[in-house]
Amino acid sequence: MQFVEIAVNVPQVSGVFHYHLPPELEGRIRPGQLVTVPFGTQTVQGVIVREIDAPAVPETRPVEALLDETPALTLSQVEFAFRLAEETYSQPAAMIGLMLPPGLSQQADTEFRLVSPEFKGLPGLKLTTIQGRLVAVLQRRSPLRGRQIDRAIPRTNWRASIRSLVERDIIASKPVLPPPQVRPKFVRTAQLAVRPEKAEAAMTEIGQTEATLERRGKILRFLMQEGIPVSVSWVYAHSGGSLSDLQILAEKELIELRETEIFRDPLENIEVAAARIRPELTPDQRGAWEIIRAGIEAGSSEPFLIQGVTGSGKTEIYIRAVEKVLAAGRQAVVLVPEIALTAQTVRRFMSRFPGEVGLIHSQLSPGEQYDTWRRARRGDLSVIIGPRSALFTPLPDIGLIVLDESHDGSYYQSEMPFYHAREAAVRYAALLGAICILGSATPSVESRDRAERSHWTLLRLPRRILGIDAATGAPVSSATLPPVRVVDMRQELKADNRSIFSRALQETLQATLMQKQQAILFLNRRGTGTYVFCRSCGHAMRCPRCDEVSLTYHREGEALLCHRCGYRRNMPERCPNCSSDQIRHYGMGTERVEDEVRALFPEARTARWDRDTTRKKGAHDLILTHFANYQADVLIGTQMLAKGLDLPLVTLVGIVLADVGLHLPDFRAGERVFQVLTQVSGRAGRSLLGGEVILQTFEPDNYVIRAAAGHDYEAFYAAEMTYRREIGYPPFGRLVRLEYRDLDAERAERRAGALASHLNGLIAAQTRVQAELIGPAPCFYSRLDGRYRWQIALRGPDPASLLPGLPLDDWRVEINPQSLL
Ligand SMILES: [Zn+2]
Numbered sequence: 001m002q003f004v005e006i007a008v009n010v011p012q013v014s015g016v017f018h019y020h021l022p023p024e025l026e027g028r029i030r031p032g033q034l035v036t037v038p039f040g041t042q043t044v045q046g047v048i049v050r051e052i053d054a055p056a057v058p059e060t061r062p063v064e065a066l067l068d069e070t071p072a073l074t075l076s077q078v079e080f081a082f083r084l085a086e087e088t089y090s091q092p093a094a095m096i097g098l099m100l101p102p103g104l105s106q107q108a109d110t111e112f113r114l115v116s117p118e119f120k121g122l123p124g125l126k127l128t129t130i131q132g133r134l135v136a137v138l139q140r141r142s143p144l145r146g147r148q149i150d151r152a153i154p155r156t157n158w159r160a161s162i163r164s165l166v167e168r169d170i171i172a173s174k175p176v177l178p179p180p181q182v183r184p185k186f187v188r189t190a191q192l193a194v195r196p197e198k199a200e201a202a203m204t205e206i207g208q209t210e211a212t213l214e215r216r217g218k219i220l221r222f223l224m225q226e227g228i229p230v231s232v233s234w235v236y237a238h239s240g241g242s243l244s245d246l247q248i249l250a251e252k253e254l255i256e257l258r259e260t261e262i263f264r265d266p267l268e269n270i271e272v273a274a275a276r277i278r279p280e281l282t283p284d285q286r287g288a289w290e291i292i293r294a295g296i297e298a299g300s301s302e303p304f305l306i307q308g309v310t311g312s313g314k315t316e317i318y319i320r321a322v323e324k325v326l327a328a329g330r331q332a333v334v335l336v337p338e339i340a341l342t343a344q345t346v347r348r349f350m351s352r353f354p355g356e357v358g359l360i361h362s363q364l365s366p367g368e369q370y371d372t373w374r375r376a377r378r379g380d381l382s383v384i385i386g387p388r389s390a391l392f393t394p395l396p397d398i399g400l401i402v403l404d405e406s407h408d409g410s411y412y413q414s415e416m417p418f419y420h421a422r423e424a425a426v427r428y429a430a431l432l433g434a435i436c437i438l439g440s441a442t443p444s445v446e447s448r449d450r451a452e453r454s455h456w457t458l459l460r461l462p463r464r465i466l467g468i469d470a471a472t473g474a475p476v477s478s479a480t481l482p483p484v485r486v487v488d489m490r491q492e493l494k495a496d497n498r499s500i501f502s503r504a505l506q507e508t509l510q511a512t513l514m515q516k517q518q519a520i521l522f523l524n525r526r527g528t529g530t531y532v533f534c535r536s537c538g539h540a541m542r543c544p545r546c547d548e549v550s551l552t553y554h555r556e557g558e559a560l561l562c563h564r565c566g567y568r569r570n571m572p573e574r575c576p577n578c579s580s581d582q583i584r585h586y587g588m589g590t591e592r593v594e595d596e597v598r599a600l601f602p603e604a605r606t607a608r609w610d611r612d613t614t615r616k617k618g619a620h621d622l623i624l625t626h627f628a629n630y631q632a633d634v635l636i637g638t639q640m641l642a643k644g645l646d647l648p649l650v651t652l653v654g655i656v657l658a659d660v661g662l663h664l665p666d667f668r669a670g671e672r673v674f675q676v677l678t679q680v681s682g683r684a685g686r687s688l689l690g691g692e693v694i695l696q697t698f699e700p701d702n703y704v705i706r707a708a709a710g711h712d713y714e715a716f717y718a719a720e721m722t723y724r725r726e727i728g729y730p731p732f733g734r735l736v737r738l739e740y741r742d743l744d745a746e747r748a749e750r751r752a753g754a755l756a757s758h759l760n761g762l763i764a765a766q767t768r769v770q771a772e773l774i775g776p777a778p779c780f781y782s783r784l785d786g787r788y789r790w791q792i793a794l795r796g797p798d799p800a801s802l803l804p805g806l807p808l809d810d811w812r813v814e815i816n817p818q819s820l821l
């Protein structure tokens with residue numbers, strides 16, 4: 001008999017199990033193939049890992065069916081899954097599960113038909129009731145897929161009954177993967193349904209409260225001004241309204257809501273003029289490219305880290321590398337944080353490699369994702385662009401992996417199975433013998449440290465490209481980044497300016513509007529609402545027991561809490577540093593910023609870009625396109641603004657409060673703030689119009705703020721490395737995080753305490769492992785989905801070596817976590 005190891009990944013179960021092959025499958029099985037197997041009382045999908053000589057269990061069950069002759073995973077992927085699992089302390093089957101396209105389990109099915117349609121029974125064979133029904137159903141309609149039979153004879157275990165009919169050749173079965181359907185996409189639009197005078201006259205009757213009146217009034221005025229059907233996302237962005245507002249206006253027959261089919265899928269039907277002409281490289285680009293080209297020619301698989309300021313032309317280098325790899329008959333994977341936010345980069349790839357690029361993004365339906373996946377597997381696509389999951393595309397021979405904005409947090413999967421696409425890409429490239437290029441204006445300190453201490457190659461692009469010289473066609477670049485004016489908000493308070501905008505920001509915003517240019521106002525969302533500081537002196541409250549951690553504000557009980565040691569205190573009435581009574585928590589959203597802009601500049605057309613206005617599919621692209629088309633003057637937004645936008649009319653970037661996020665109780669807080677401030681600042685002055693950044697802060701002397709204001713990565717890196725060395729955090733030590741969640745608050749605390757004391761015992765007994773235990777303490781986000789979260793962190797040279805043998809079944813184990821919040 002032939003035995004195989006199969007990875008099964010279904011809810012609650014993830015592991016590899018042994019099966020044997022039925023005679024008809026012997027000799028037909030290869031690693032990576034998708035099969036169905038019996039599991040408990042169900043039939044589930046699995047992936048063949050390898051053939052084995054002898055099973056680990058005395059009795060094996062047979063593989064039921066081969067779903068697809070062509071393996072779903074390449075051999076390299078199977079190996080990659082096992083390595084990744086080992087490094088992340090997770091199940092290989094869970095990693096294999098990540099590599100299957102999302103729609104696959106819905107796509108794969110088995111088709112059944114009666115071998116002889118006139119089947120009347122066999123001598124000596126008595127059919128069971130269910131078998132009788134199966135035969136009857138197939139006599140009426142044949143062939144049928146498993147899912148159709150589920151509906152025809154519901155709530156029966158017909159799959160078990162059909163087996164003996166298949167074995168006796170009464171019913172024939174074959175696996176089917178139906179062709180995916182591509183459905184048209186619709187977008188909901190709103191349009192004024194009456195004459196503007198009539199809408200104006202109705203203004204007072206469109207709501208009960210002042211707030212609804214105002215919101216709906218804004219909607220009507222906006223639609224009057226636009227005059228054409230407008231996507232509802234854009235209406236929300238402008239008015240702060242919601243669907244229910246629109247529905248009420250529609251009921252009053254003032255507006256008309258419609259579903260309009262969009263042929264202009266922002267991503268799929270991008271107008272891409274094939275641009276075969278390669279732009280000339282700047283001297284910086286040429287230097288970097290020559291080194292990478294030599295690496296490709298030499299077959300190197302050591303990573304290249306391109307540290308290039310915003311607008312320095314990293315994308316063109318990626319494109320050259322892709323060209324080179326494609327010419328050698330291999331394929332390329334290009335990872336970007338999120339396609340909707342990096343549409344401009346994506347367009348450039350599409351225009352340079354027309355017809356060869358496959359996109360993977362969240363707006364695709366499972367069927368479309370599956371289709372892209374299948375085209376990639378067949379070798380019909382040479383370049384795959386997408387978020388972290390695109391790394392798992394089954395291209396036949398990957399020769400290049402690019403990670404753009406390689407510092408971005410979205411490369412980390414913070415749900416089980418945990419993995420970091422950056423680490424994984426480096427590992428995978430080595431396994432494939434492929435080139436790996438990481439690009440960023442602000443590489444993570446860990447990447448930069450690796451580039452200095454290992455075989456990684458660091459390449460720098462310090463100058464940004466401002467445009468093309470019309471006379472010579474050569475790119476014009478400049479080492480000058482937009483000037484950052486730091487405004488000390490403590491001085492504003494002293495001058496009795498209580499607005500959230502400093503005088504400098506107000507004046508500059510006014511000038512920008514007058515010159516018919518655009519402004520971006522940025523507010524860091526991470527950390528608002530919990531950050532406590534003194535408006536007079538900038539002092540932020542720290543834990544008296546663990547100095548490295550700031551206290552965070554919790555609404556319940558008006559308390560300040562340390563998330564490292566559990567220390568708790570009341571909100572102070574006066575600042576312990578300067579005795580001012582101006583100490584409080586900072587809670588402000590983008591709505592508040594927008595209101596303030598409207599109050600100061602009633603004529604300005606504002607748009608909000610945050611979680612609320614972009615919940616709807618396609619909203620990102622719409623808001624961006626409208627803003628890029630100068631249909632708004634001021635764009636107010638959060639982190640999303642930081643991504644690779646190129647908006648030439650933007651000459652002012654205002655950072656409403658740079659300090660927010662600095663004091664989150666996480667050792668990467670400073671790094672994240674530096675990265676986001678640098679990226680946001682890079683949005684100003686992307687053209688020859690020039691530009692300016694105004695950075696408002698209560699802590700002008702903080703090293704993060706100073707470095708961001710000076711566009712000085714090197715200063716930040718040096719200071720951050722000193723800090724990390726002092727406190728023993730990565731890259732100067734490794735971390736493991738153990739998180740426990742429970743609906744019961746006390747049990748969560750008790751279980752965390754029990755594991756911690758067990759661990760402390762181990763640490764004391766083992767002289768080999770130098771590890772330090774941090775916690776147990778409630779997580780910063782102390783409740784998720786009603787569950788209380790507690791955590792324990794282990795820090796040291798190799799804290800993961802403590803894990804084997806621990807009772808961790810109910811725990812989430814994270815090696816090298818990206819956040820301790
Ligand atoms: Zn103070």
Ligand SMILES: [Zn+2]
Nearest residue numbers: 543546562565
């Ligand atoms: Zn503490």
